[in-house]
Amino acid sequence: MNLKEHIQQHKPAFNAEQMSATSEVLFKEKLKKELHQPKKSKVVYLQFISVAASVVLVLSVFFWMQNSEESVATKELLASLTDESAGTRLEGVYKFDEEFIKEDSKIINTLLKILHEDANANVKIATIEALLKFPANETIRENLITALENETIPLVQIKLIKTVSFLRENRAQKPLEKIINNKQTFPIVKNNATLAMNQLKQ
Amino acid sequence: MKFIKSIFVIAFLCVLVVNAQEKKIKFSKGTLKICSSKNFVIEGYDGKEVIIKSLHGNNNVRFSNIRNGYSFTTKGAKAPKVVKGRKIVNGSKFAVVSGFRADSLRISRGNSNNVFFSRTDQSMKNGLKRLGKKQENNELGIYFTIEQKNDELIFRDNTKGQVVMFGNEKYSIKVPNSVKLNWDTTGCRKGTNTTPFVMYTSNVSSLTNFNGEVEISTSLNNLKLTDVTGPVSINSIGGNITINFDKKKPLKLYSVYTNNGFIDITMPSNSDVDVDANGSAIYSDLDFKVLSDTESRGQQHMKLKMKNGRVKMKLEAGHGTIYLRKKK
Numbered sequence: 001m002n003l004k005e006h007i008q009q010h011k012p013a014f015n016a017e018q019m020s021a022t023s024e025v026l027f028k029e030k031l032k033k034e035l036h037q038p039k040k041s042k043v044v045y046l047q048f049i050s051v052a053a054s055v056v057l058v059l060s061v062f063f064w065m066q067n068s069e070e071s072v073a074t075k076e077l078l079a080s081l082t083d084e085s086a087g088t089r090l091e092g093v094y095k096f097d098e099e100f101i102k103e104d105s106k107i108i109n110t111l112l113k114i115l116h117e118d119a120n121a122n123v124k125i126a127t128i129e130a131l132l133k134f135p136a137n138e139t140i141r142e143n144l145i146t147a148l149e150n151e152t153i154p155l156v157q158i159k160l161i162k163t164v165s166f167l168r169e170n171r172a173q174k175p176l177e178k179i180i181n182n183k184q185t186f187p188i189v190k191n192n193a194t195l196a197m198n199q200l201k202q
Numbered sequence: 203m204k205f206i207k208s209i210f211v212i213a214f215l216c217v218l219v220v221n222a223q224e225k226k227i228k229f230s231k232g233t234l235k236i237c238s239s240k241n242f243v244i245e246g247y248d249g250k251e252v253i254i255k256s257l258h259g260n261n262n263v264r265f266s267n268i269r270n271g272y273s274f275t276t277k278g279a280k281a282p283k284v285v286k287g288r289k290i291v292n293g294s295k296f297a298v299v300s301g302f303r304a305d306s307l308r309i310s311r312g313n314s315n316n317v318f319f320s321r322t323d324q325s326m327k328n329g330l331k332r333l334g335k336k337q338e339n340n341e342l343g344i345y346f347t348i349e350q351k352n353d354e355l356i357f358r359d360n361t362k363g364q365v366v367m368f369g370n371e372k373y374s375i376k377v378p379n380s381v382k383l384n385w386d387t388t389g390c391r392k393g394t395n396t397t398p399f400v401m402y403t404s405n406v407s408s409l410t411n412f413n414g415e416v417e418i419s420t421s422l423n424n425l426k427l428t429d430v431t432g433p434v435s436i437n438s439i440g441g442n443i444t445i446n447f448d449k450k451k452p453l454k455l456y457s458v459y460t461n462n463g464f465i466d467i468t469m470p471s472n473s474d475v476d477v478d479a480n481g482s483a484i485y486s487d488l489d490f491k492v493l494s495d496t497e498s499r500g501q502q503h504m505k506l507k508m509k510n511g512r513v514k515m516k517l518e519a520g521h522g523t524i525y526l527r528k529k530k
Contacts, residue, residue, distance in 0.1 A: 085382075086417050087433025087455050094514060120417060122435040122457045126516070154421070155437050158461060186421075188439060188461065 074104060081110045086120040093123060097130040103137065112143045116150070124156045128163055135167055149175040154186040161189070165196035173200055225254045225344060232353030233382045237390035238346055239359065239423065241372040246379045246412030246430075252355060253376040256343030345371060359389050379413040387420040406444075424463075432456055432513070438463050442522075447473065447529060452513045462521040470529045476511030477526065479504050481519030486526035 007014060077100070080092030093114070096107060114127045128147075131140050144167070148160040157179065164172035179185050179193040230250040236242065243257065349356045377383060387407070408426040409416065416430060420438040427434070428446045432454030436443055439461050447469040458465050465481070471488060480503045490506035497503065506526075517524055 085415055085433070086435050087415055087457075090433070090435060090457050090516075091455055091514070094516065120435060121419060121437040122417075122459055125437070125459055125518070126457070153419075154439055155459060155461060186439070 074107065077107060078110055081107070081114065086123055089114070089118070089120070089123045090126055093126040093130050097126070097133065103134055108134075108137070108140065112140070115143060115147050121153045121156050124151075124153070125159045128156075128159050132163065132166075141167065141169060141171075145169060145172050145175060148172055149178065154189050157185075157189045158192050161192045161196045165199050168200065170200055173197060176200070225348075226251045227254075227348070227350070227355060229350070229355045230378045230380050232355065233384050234377055235354055235356045235390070236375075236383070236385040237356065237358045239387045239389060240346065241370075242375055242385075242407045243372065244375045244377055244383070244385075244407075244409045244412070246410070246414065247376050249376065249378050251376075252378070252381070254344055254348075255374045257372040257374050258343065258370050344373070377412065377414070382415045383409070383412065383417070385409075385416070385418045387418075387423040411450075434458075436460075442466070445469075452515065454513060456513070456515040456517075458516070459518045460520060460522055463519070464522045464525065465517050465519045466525040466527070467515075467517075468527040468529050472509065474509040474512040475507070475515050476513065477504075477506040477508075477515045477517065479506065479515075479517045479519075479524050479526070481517070481524040482521050484524045484526070488526050488528050490526075 077092055077096060080088050080095070083089055083092070093111070096111070100107065108131075111127050111131055114123060115131070118124050118127070128144070131137075131144070134140055144160060144163055148157070148164060151157050151160055161176065161179075164176070176193045176197045180190055180197065185193070228250060229252045234252060236244075345360065347356075347358045347360050349358065406424045406426045408428065409418075409430055410428045412430045416427075416432075416434045416436075418425065418434075418436045418438075420436075420441040422440045423438070424442045424444075425436065425438070426444045426446070427436075429448055429450040430445070431450055432452055434455070435457040437459045440463050441460065442463040443458055443460060443465050445456070445458075445465075445467045447467075451470055451473050452475055469475070469488070477490070480501060482500060482502065484502050484504055486506075488508065490508055493505035493507055495504050
């Protein structure tokens with residue numbers, strides 16, 4: 001008797017009999033293993049990729065926004081620092097003094113250019129004050145000394161003299177001496193230079 | 203130096219002509235640069251011309267005998283006629299040179315210390331007009347040079363002949379509001395202390411009702427600004443700066459630096475300002491919100507705010523005092 005005949009003969013018994021719970025579980029596990037395994041792992045992989053991509057996207061948007069905001073502010077500041085109007089340049093310098101914390105080399109270089117070349121005394125004085133935010137910056141210190149050596153506007157000279165004295169910058173003694181010995185120096189500038197020289201020598 | 207010293211001994215007589223005529227220059231865009239220590243009364247207006255009018259009218263020119271830093275004497279000058287014509291008014295602080303008709307005196311300079319004065323018959327030029335473009339301004343009582351190049355109109359003290367017209371020279375200038383004003387009372391000679399003739403007049407130069415951008419540099423001259431909305435930048439060594447807002451409010455940046463003059467500002471109580479003040483003392487009757495209050499090395503530093511603090515006012519008085527008054 002083959003299997004087919006055996007089943008046909010015992011059909012009522014087969015229909016009446018319940019499949020054991022264990023075998024059902026085993027069958028389902030086998031079925032999952034055989035048929036659904038590859039499909040499931042692909043879905044999990046895709047899910048992982050999409051989550052990672054979203055995180056990367058969110059982070060990059062966040063950083064891009066941060067960076068772009070910073071560069072817009074810097075760009076605006078640089079534009080105002082190089083504007084034709086002294087009022088706009090002054091607004092830029094005051095803004096940098098009050099709102100900018102980081103040492104941005106591009107901004108510092110623009111301020112140093114103002115320190116040496118600007119025609120307006122107010123802009124120069126405000127710039128010296130703003131540069132004092134970074135007293136440890138060697139480039140700034142060196143430029144302040146050079147400016148002291150070359151400056152001719154009395155009020156700016158006084159500001160520079162007070163600044164090098166405040167910074168206790170001993171290298172400023174030479175330009176101070178030059179100012180003191182210059183016959184064209186305004187008396188009030190000479191007095192300030194003498195005072196600063198004495199303070200530096202102490 | 204010897205040459206400069208020799209200039210000090212020149213007693214110079216101005217011959218100032220009363221002349222109500224005005225000089226009008228078409229100029230409505232660019233920078234009006236005033237490089238002069240003379241006394242100016244400048245006013246803004248909505249026009250297209252710069253209008254100059256001389257306000258000096260005295261025939262006698264007064265030299266202060268107590269003027270600091272400069273003395274005027276004819277000692278050593280080989281011009282006996284001048285000495286003869288000079289008389290001191292009793293009890294006056296001034297030496298008044300008189301005895302000449304207006305516009306009848308001429309001065310010329312020979313060798314060092316030699317000053318020559320001569321008189322001409324005034325009636326001879328009646329009905330005639332002085333020819334030559336350079337003489338045109340003199341005829342109008344304008345004793346400074348006027349130069350126009352590119353987008354700049356420049357007024358400059360004429361120091362070329364070692365003789366500067368000074369005394370009670372005073373000018374009224376009307377400036378279009380569309381023009382930028384750059385006013386340097388040190389004559390645009392930055393940093394040189396060799397100028398033999400700098401006129402420190404006790405008269406206050408003023409700027410009124412101007413809406414354009416202003417840059418002012420002074421050494422010792424006092425300044426008064428009324429209804430100048432800004433942006434304004436002023437720097438002075440020892441000059442006093444008075445700023446009044448009578449019919450207007452500050453609208454744009456004010457930046458004032460002085461080494462030892464005072465800064466006196468009167469403004470309406472509803473001004474929208476952010477004041478950053480630094481001086482030997484700060485006084486006010488305005489209702490400010492105090493943002494910070496520090497003192498160091500005898501300097502008071504305060505950050506004050508009214509309303510939203512839209513207009514920045516940076517006031518640096520050095521050894522001077524800052525007064526912030528409420529407009530009444």
